[in-house]
Structure formats: C-alpha cells, structure tokens
Amino acid sequence: MKHHNNPNEFQDLGLGTRTTGRGERMLNQDGSFNVDRRGLKYFEEKGIYHWLISMRWSRFVLLLFSGYVVINFLFAWLYMIAGTNNLDGMTAVTFGGRFMEAFFFSSQTLTTVGYGRLNPAGMWSNIIAAVESLAGLMTLALATGILYGRFSRPSAKILFSHNALISPYKDITALMFRIANQRSNQLIELEASISFSFLNKHDRSHREFRNLVLERSKINFFPTTWTIVHPIDDDSPLRNFKKQSDFLEHEAEVIILLKAFDDTFSQTVYNRSSYRAEEIVFGAKFDIIFGQNDKGIVTVDLHRINEYNEVKLPDYVYEETEKEMAKA
Amino acid sequence: MKHHNNPNEFQDLGLGTRTTGRGERMLNQDGSFNVDRRGLKYFEEKGIYHWLISMRWSRFVLLLFSGYVVINFLFAWLYMIAGTNNLDGMTAVTFGGRFMEAFFFSSQTLTTVGYGRLNPAGMWSNIIAAVESLAGLMTLALATGILYGRFSRPSAKILFSHNALISPYKDITALMFRIANQRSNQLIELEASISFSFLNKHDRSHREFRNLVLERSKINFFPTTWTIVHPIDDDSPLRNFKKQSDFLEHEAEVIILLKAFDDTFSQTVYNRSSYRAEEIVFGAKFDIIFGQNDKGIVTVDLHRINEYNEVKLPDYVYEETEKEMAKA
Amino acid sequence: MKHHNNPNEFQDLGLGTRTTGRGERMLNQDGSFNVDRRGLKYFEEKGIYHWLISMRWSRFVLLLFSGYVVINFLFAWLYMIAGTNNLDGMTAVTFGGRFMEAFFFSSQTLTTVGYGRLNPAGMWSNIIAAVESLAGLMTLALATGILYGRFSRPSAKILFSHNALISPYKDITALMFRIANQRSNQLIELEASISFSFLNKHDRSHREFRNLVLERSKINFFPTTWTIVHPIDDDSPLRNFKKQSDFLEHEAEVIILLKAFDDTFSQTVYNRSSYRAEEIVFGAKFDIIFGQNDKGIVTVDLHRINEYNEVKLPDYVYEETEKEMAKA
Amino acid sequence: MKHHNNPNEFQDLGLGTRTTGRGERMLNQDGSFNVDRRGLKYFEEKGIYHWLISMRWSRFVLLLFSGYVVINFLFAWLYMIAGTNNLDGMTAVTFGGRFMEAFFFSSQTLTTVGYGRLNPAGMWSNIIAAVESLAGLMTLALATGILYGRFSRPSAKILFSHNALISPYKDITALMFRIANQRSNQLIELEASISFSFLNKHDRSHREFRNLVLERSKINFFPTTWTIVHPIDDDSPLRNFKKQSDFLEHEAEVIILLKAFDDTFSQTVYNRSSYRAEEIVFGAKFDIIFGQNDKGIVTVDLHRINEYNEVKLPDYVYEETEKEMAKA
Secondary structure (H helix, E strand, O other), X not given: OOOOOOOOOOOOOOOOOEOOOOOOOOEOOOOOEOEEEEOOOHHHHOOHHHHHHHOOHHHHHHHHHHHHHHHHHHHHHHHHHXXXXXXXXXXXXXXXXXXXXXXXXXXXXXXXXXXXXXXXXOHHHHHHHHHHHHHHHHHHHHHHHHHXXXXXXXXXXXXXXXXXXXXXXXXXXXXXXXXXEOOOOOEEEEEEEEEEEEEOOOOOXXXXXXXXXXXXXXXXXXXXEEEEEEEOOOOOOOOOOOOHHHHHHOOOEEEEEEEEEEOOOOEEEEEEEEEEHHHEEEOEEEOOOEEEOOOOOEEEEHHHOOOEEEXXXXXXXXXXXXXXXXXX | OOOOOOOOOOOOOOOOOEXXXXXXXXXXXXXXXXXXXXXXXXXXXXXXXXXXXXXXXXXXXXXXXXXXXXXXXXXXXXXXHHOHHHEEOOOOOOHHXXXXXXXXXXXXXXXXXXXOOOEEOXXXXXXXXXXXXXXXXXXXHHXXXXXXXXXXXXXXXXXXXXXXXXXXXXXEEEEEEEEEEOOOXXXXXXXXXXXXXXXXXXXXXXXXXXXXXXXXXXXXXXXXXEEEEEEOOOOOOOOOOOOHHHHHHOOOEEEEEEEEEEOOOOEEXXXXXXXXXXXXXXXXXXXXXXXXXXXXXXXXXXXXXXXXXXXXOOHHHHHHHHHHHHHO | OOOOOOOOOOOOOOOOOEOOXXXXXXXXXOOOEOEEEEOOOHHHHOOHXXXXXHOOHHHHHHHHXXXXXXXXXXXXXXXXXXXXXHEXXXXXXXXXXXXXXXXXXXXXXXXXXXXXXXXXXXXXXXXXXHHHHHHHHHHHHHHHHHHHHHHOOOOOOEEEOOOEEEEEEOOEEEEEEEEEEOOOXXXXXXXXXXXXXXXXXXXXXXXEEEEEOOOOOEEOOOOOEEEEXXXXXXXXXXXXXXXXXXXXXXXXXXXXXXXXXXXXXXXXXXXXXXXXXXXXXXXEEEOOOEEEOOOOOEEEEHHHOOOEEEOOOOHHHHHXXXXXXXXX | OOOOOOOOOOOOOXXXXXXXXXXXXXXXXXOOEOEEEEOOOHXXXXXXXXXXXXXXXXXXXXXXXXXXXXXXHHHHHHHHHHOHHHEEOOOOOOHHHHHHHHHHHHHHHHOOOOOOOOXXXXXXXXXXXXXXXXXXXXXXXXXXXHHHHHHOOOOOOEEEOOOEEEEEEOOXXXXXXXXXXXXXXXXXXXXXXXXXXXXXXXXXXEEEEEEEOOOOOEEOOOOOEEEEEEEOOOOOOOOOOOOHXXXXXXXXXXXXXXXXXEOOOOEEEEEEEEEEHHHEEEOEEEOOXXXXXXXXXXXXXXXXXXXXEEOOOOHHHHHHHHHHHHHO
C-alpha cells in the first residue's frame, strides 16, 4: 500500500490551492506571483541586501546620492562642533559659509579625494577625519559592491511566443509554444518544467495543479528556437479540454519554469512565465521561421516567433476522447 | 548477496550514533549541531576567512577599527624613527604632538586621502609612505571584500510552523509541518530531505537514523506555503510511534534539510531545522490560512502559519498497527 | 500509447532542423553557432554587461580610455561654466589653457588622486567636484568590476584531437576522439554529451539530430587524456555510415558538449566543439602517448594527442551491417 | 548486443592505464597527480589567472611589490622625459634626487594618495599623471581582486584517518576509512566517490581501475565523523585481495573524491585523497571516539580519528573466497 508518487493525485506545487479570484493570472509577466502575503513586517520580508539589489535603478541612484548628502551633513556638524579653527585653510567667515566648507571638506574626505587646501589641524578634527575616511571607504565599498552586483546580476532573457497552441501532433494533438534566447550569448543545458493549473470541476474555489510531461524537457544548446511540446495523450491532464471554452471556464493557466547555464555569467539562471486560457489558441501550427541567407547560412527571424497558421485538428482525436469519456 | 542499499538498515547520516544525553536536541535552532568537537587547535578548526565572515557584526566592526588604530600606530613609529623632519609641514614641537601628527599622516596615507599638508620629504619617509599606501590599499581591499562578502552572503530565511503534526491523511495518518518563505524574494526548485532520529529500543545509548519518504519532496515555486507530508504507511519508521509518549520516550527528533535556488542572489541556499518529541502534536490538522482580498487576489496570512485544530485520528489505523505488531 | 521518449524519433536539440547550406559547419571552432539571428535590435540582443564582458581586450581598453576622456571633457565644461575663478590655484590665462587645467583637475577628482594644487573654492565648483568624486568612484568601480570579471571569467581550455576516428572496438567498431586538459589545473567530474547531426536521406533540406550513447560519459579526474568512445552497435545512428563518403554525403557533424568543475575557479565550466565529415578518419587507431621518465613517473606527450595509425576494420562488421540493411 | 555499461569491464577514469613506475603513488597528498605532462609550453598550460591565484603567498607578495617598483620606475622615466620642471614642487637638484622625487610622485599617483606637494604642472606631465592614475586604479583593482580571490577561495579541509582498514562487516568484510571536517563550519550533502586501482595480474605495465560501491555514498550533514564503508561482497573488485601482500604486489591504490556544499562560502567544494597499499591495514576496526561531556553533550575526539584495534577477520570469508576461486 503506497500513498505517494501517484502523478495524477493532488500536487502541492507551492502555489496554494485557492483561486486567484476574478480571473487574475497567478504568475505575472515579470515573474512575480499574484499573492498578497500578510502577517509579516516590511523588513522581516525584505532583507536589506534583497531590497537594495532589486529596487529600481532610479531609486537606487536617488538613495545613493541622498545617503551621500546626509552623511556629509552629519560629519559637517561634527567638524563644526570640533571647531572650524581646527580645519586649516578655511576662508569663509559666516556660519553658513563655514558649514558649507566643512560639508565639502567632509565629501573630500569620504571619497578620499583629499585636495588638502582644507585639512584637519587639531586633534579632534584629525580623529573625525581618520574615522570618516575609514568609514567612507567601507560604506562606499558596500555601495560599489551592490552597484556591481545589480549590474552583473545574471538573468535569462527569453522570448516566448505570445500564444501557446493546440496543434496536430503525430496521430493526436499537443500543446506547443515556442521560445528563443533574446540575448546572443549562449544558454547551455536548457531545461523546461511545465505545470498546468485549473479550477476543480466540482469545487470551483479549489485550484488543481498537474505536471505536464514533455516530448523533450532538456536541450544542450539554444542558438535558434525551441518548440516545447506536451503531447496530449491518454495520460495528459489536458485530455478533456477539447475546446477553447473549456480552458476559459476552468481558468486554466500553463506555468513555465526554465533553467539554463549562462555561458557569459558562468552561472545558472532561471526564467518563468505563464499562458492563460485566453492565450491558448485551439487548432493552429507555428510557421517555420528558418531561412537561408546569401552565404548559405541558416537564418532565423525572431521577429516572427509567434506567427502561426490555423489548422484543422484531426476528427478522430475528438471521437477517441468521447469514447474514453463514455467509459469513465 | 547484497549488503548495501537496504533502507531500513543502520544509516550513518554523519550525525554519529550516540545520544545527546539528557534530552538535549541534536540540531539547534540556529542550524548548528549540539556536538562538542575536541582534539583540534582553534585555528586548525577556524580558517581565517571562515572566522572573519561568520563573526558577529559588532565584533567585526570593533576588529576593523582596532586593526586600523594598530596599523597607524606602527607606521607612526616608523615615521618617527625615520625622523619627523622628513615629514614636510609638521607644526608640533613636543614628542607627543609629533607622534600624533605622524599617526594622522599615516591614516591619511593608508586610506589614500592624502591631504598633503603633511607629506613625505626625505627618502625614508617616502619609502615608508609608498609601502604604506600599497599595503593599505591591499589590506583595505581585503577588509571591504570581507565586509561585502558578509553583507551579500546568501541565506534562506524560512518560517517553520512551531509544531509538526500527526494528522489524518487519506485512510492513514501522516507527519506534517508547514513552511513559508519569510522573504518576499523567490525561492525556486525547493527540495526537502527529512531524517528521523530516535534512541534504539534495546540499547538506549545508541541513536538510530532513518530517512522519511515524502509525498512530494520538491516544488518549483514557493510564493505561499508548503505543507511537507510524510505518509505513515507500513514502511515508515514512524509506524510504531502511536502516541506522544512514544516520541518522548525515544527522544525522537525530526531533522530537516531544505535546499533552493535564491532568485535574488542567483545562488543555491540551504536551511536546516528540527522538531523534537515535545514539538510533535498527535492528532491535529493545520488551519487553512488562505483568503481573498478586496481585489480578488489570494491572500496568505503568514502570521497564522502554526495554527491548527485538534482532530481525532482514525481508529482503524491503530487496529492495523496492532495487527501488524502482532504478526511481527 | 506513449508519444515521447523514443530515442530514435525526431529530436529537437535546439539547433533547428535546416541545413547550413553549402557545407558550412554548424558549430564553429570558437564555440559559436553558424546561425544568422534576425529581427532583434542590437541592444535587445546584447545586454550591456554581456557586451562589456565578451568584447575583445583591445576594444575594452580603448572604450575605457575614451570613456575617461569624454567624462573629463564634460566635467571640464561644467567647471568652465561654474567659472574658473572658482578653481583655486589655476595659473593659465588663455581659454584653452584654463580648459586644459579644468580637464586635468577633473581627472584628478574622478580618480580621487586630488593633488590639491587645483581645488574647488566656490560653491558651484565644490558641488560639481563632490558629485564628480562620488560618480567617479561608482563608475570606476563598475569598470574595475568588469575588468576583473573579464580577467577571472572561468573557461575550460580543452585540447581535442584534430580528428575523430572510426576504430575497431571489441568485435565491432566505435567512433573515438581524444581530449586533454590544456591547463595544468584540475578539472573534476568531467562529463561528455555527444550529438550526431546529418541530412535526412529523403529530404536533404532537413537536418536530423541524434544523441550518441557513450561507453563512459563521466570521469572523476582528468590529469592525462580521455578517449571518448561511442560504440557503433545495432542501436547507433552511425550503423549505416560505412565509409568516409557516407559522412560527407550527409554533411554529418559530431557535436560535443563538455562540462566539468574547475578546481581553481571553484565553478562549473563548459566547452563545446565539433567534428565535421572531413575530420572523421575511417579505419584508424590512436597511438599510445604514455611513457615513463627517468624517475619512473608516467609521462604523457600532449603534443602527440592526434597521432594515430591506420588499421583495417573487421570485415564481418560490414557483412552484418549489410545483412541488417537487407532486412530493413 | 550491448557493449557498454558492464561495470567490471575496463574503465577509463581519466587517469591513464600505465603504471606510475617504481611504486610512486598516483595521487599526491596535496591533491595533485603524479603525471609528467609534456609537449605544451609553460603559458599554454598555465592561464595567467590560474597562475596568480594558485602561486604561493610569499611569491605573490613578492610579485606584487616588484610590480609596484617596476611600474613606478617606468613612470618615473616618463616624468623625467617630460621634464622635471613640469612637476611643481620639486626640490632636488641632482639627477638622482630628481629621479627619486619623480619615482615617489609616481607612487603617490598610482595609489591615488596624491599628497600634492609634488603635482603635475605642464601638459605632458598632466597627461602622464592622468593616464597613470587610471591605469593604476585598474591594475590595483586587478591586484586586489586576485588578492581577495586567493583569500576567499573555497576549500574543504577534511581530516582522513591515516589508514584504511579491512574490517569485519556483517558476515563478510569491508574496506573502511574515517573522515571528519577539520573546520567547524558546516559541510552539507557530502558525497563520496571511491575508485580502486591496481596492476593487471598478467600485464604489469597495465593499470586497471574500478569503482567501489559504497554502503552509503552521501550524507546530509557532517558535524562529527563519517566512516566510509565499501562492503567486500562477491561483486567487489577487492574480493581476491585476501592479505596485505596482495595489495602491495599489485601496487593497489584507493582513490577518493569528496564533494560537498560549504555553508560558509555558499559554494560547492571538492577534496581528493588516496590510500596506498602500505596504508591499508588488514584485520582492524576503528575505535569509537564519541563520548559525553559534563553537560551531557556528545563529544568527538578528532585527535583519535585514526585509532583502531586489531581484530580477527571471520574464517569463513576466506573459505568462501577460496571456494569461489576454485569455481573460477
């Protein structure tokens, strides 16, 4: 008596089992999930590094410059407290002018430019400057590290065909979609893992998940395109989805996880995407987008990745499906 | 005649086979093990990098500043030995004043601020300054590298339900616990590997280890929660643990290893934890913590991750277990 | 009724299924593919990081210095606009001389050398200098990060025998080629994955791909050489390629993917290469290139990696193949 | 008719098939192999990064300082050629004195200290200084990157028992050796892969290799020790090695590859070692080195990792082996 490993049983794919409500998609186009996580405080959820590395560039640059101004402002106060006569070379006489000079002296110390017209003469200003230059080096090292981390963060840019198709395949049908590497670098050992999600026929508040078996789930190289194919055979969870409206009615969604080794970054990269019911085209076939250029080299027109022709699906597929349903 | 691969034989999980004594847990909450390693010297055990990267932040900052002071102190002596008349721009006349100026000149050289009011004029002070600025750059590069290494060190923050439950599962029972990603970043291809440890019935100084087979040991995505389920079937090492006191008596501990790919750090991360006998609740079921917000989006209340209800376990499970024991 | 996993069916290896035309090889010696990708704009294809990390060294250095000149030029204009009387210590009187001084002052600020003879005195030049030193630190941190990234980018340098051989192997034949690690560092857990590509017999515009089963596809260590062997048995896609001209006629190509862990870089590295029909030698055997030096240590002469002797292939192999073809 | 995957056939483990001559071990204690690679030039073998990252620390520091002196020497010449009257603030009058000042000015520019007493006044010295400060930043960034790369290079330090033992194991015998993590950091998912190498009985110039099947080849955690066990059953390549002299006569060597995830470095690490015939003890059993301290915590005395007791091996093992040999 085994109670596990039945592939058609309930599968907890880590996506929960609730509906997303009024037809919202589960997986957004940017790879984030449509889930409202509650009960944790902001900084419990966001580690500081996660926060810095994933914020928008405009925010990051703003944060960097504000931090720079604030730190210089604070150190300027410390130099004022230590006494401006301790700062050699100061020329201003008003309080505001002196503060401004202290502020710029601080920025020269923090960035280790140290022109030297202004320089610390007394003990206290020397101590503050010594601490500031060390702290500045450390803080700016963190800032530059994060800047470079943001810049060199590996990511796979994959072009997906806008639609997934239900196409004829051998003597049955198959779910197909087409992908290409948007970047000209090489992705090696590309693996695909596809899940199918739909509302339970009887309890529409319950969402079910199935893995889809692929004709081929891994390729070694990826210089052109790859058509990912799930044959809709008797074991497929899609065997009873016989027309577009079946997908719509069950709020079906095809969820895709791609994994590859990026030859430029020398790192493993992931990419995720999904197709919703509306994006599945029933009875269509992708166009061939390969050609040949003047030099006899194979060309591939990535602009046409989504182009397809409508085709009639084989009748007997439906008959078979109906017979099978009669038996069940 | 095969002598290996019998899953119910003795398994050396690398945890030793001795008891931890008076009810101490083997795996602490911080992921360290309750083992007293002896026979090695401190720095044989701790590589210098390991030591620097894993010490507390307060200690690290203290060490950094003390190192800075010590190095400047040493170089200040060297400048004093080379003669302070070799340092252009010095104004102090007392020994203490001159030493202080040399000290701050050293700090300006080490951090490459180099204001220049003080500057090396003679050959020896020039040589010392040239060496110091290079050594300073190298040392501070190490310091900033370690600082950034500490800061960007990947780690998975996983919320575990406080208790593991023995719940009804199909027509039998199962050991279940619930986890969530504390961070809002994505963990991909999360894998769980669970071991069960208990004192040998006959020789209580001997600790045994078994792997627990899971209903599902890997999920692709982890945006909400995952309930990890070990079905207690006829092959389960838990099949004879029929009440809370059985777990307590054998000082049982469930040891968990999680592995995932962190999408932010682009690296593999691990997390470990354990449940002790006291933390296992017999006859309970986790509450559903999914809901729906105003916009129809699924919500998950991570605050309630440990909430469960007591439930009655099916009678026939016990009967079956008893029959089986009678046979054995 | 299964529709997948038949290893001799059509295999989409991500390489497309078109011919490369007039005998061009698919996989170039530098690991790039002979494909003309169209329909994307230049910077859609090239991420900026990919572009910077994979350009030629000469270009990278040129870009670095031009960028440096351009940035200093721009900041020099800003200092001119702010007024050169705001730059303390300027000695030039002509416009050109002042611009040149502003230019060099900018370079001293950007690199944080900050000699200080020239230094900002007014508010505006101070603000520009404060911004420039921060921006300079950030920009140069990116530049140095990319420089180091280029320098430390892991790559496996593998020596391949110039030819792949069809050699006698047990009572049949096998496709063999020999590789060695060009570097003296260790490659660990080296894995090989080999594909065979040829034009379809009936439709010569269609290219087919097969995986080749290896006698051994993984080795733990790689200190000397490894002869990779595909036995041409009844299941081999090469079983009907009985003479050199068969390979030529079908524009056959053997495509190789190697994967290993580099012990020096502590990272996974990949290497790819291919043998075309002309590079396959029919009826030959690699020479033994092992010897022994004065101290009794095994020697391996990597210079001779491609040396082979012609040998007669067993007759009955052909007979068998013919019989089989008669049956089909 | 299959020609592959017979585990007892010839196995090319990438180690060649020649003897190492007069009893030299194949795998040295430092993880390097006893092979004399010939036919490649020095820098074909050694990539520059490999060379810099794996040289001894003393050499690296020496190289760093020599490079610093050489670069400053070269730039000093350039400043001399540009004319020392272009360097503001120079005080020396002799050629040697001026050269020395130019040398130190160069070092101040290269490290971006830039005190400023000496500073470039003419166009040419300004251009040289601008180039030097940029080149200096880049070069020192490489140097510091390599320095940090050397420092933070992950490596597993594993304690191996000095001897491998042939011990009683159930009703047969087994080859056993014991390992521990020398560092106090955690190694996760430790995997062992063991090969056995010996001279061919009939052709002593030919070395054979076999994989050894382990009782358990992977552990999740490694806080104490792990005894790696190869049961010598009827399929074991060690089944005919019945006494110490059999190992010696065939120059046997047990070659070990360990792989783990280092929790501190967040990276995969490898370790390799070997046992030669002399290091295999026939008829012995490892002592238990676990204890308990005052607080009831398990202790493990890593100092005693190699301690073993001689034990008699079961007689019938030999009888069985003899019967089997009679049959063969």
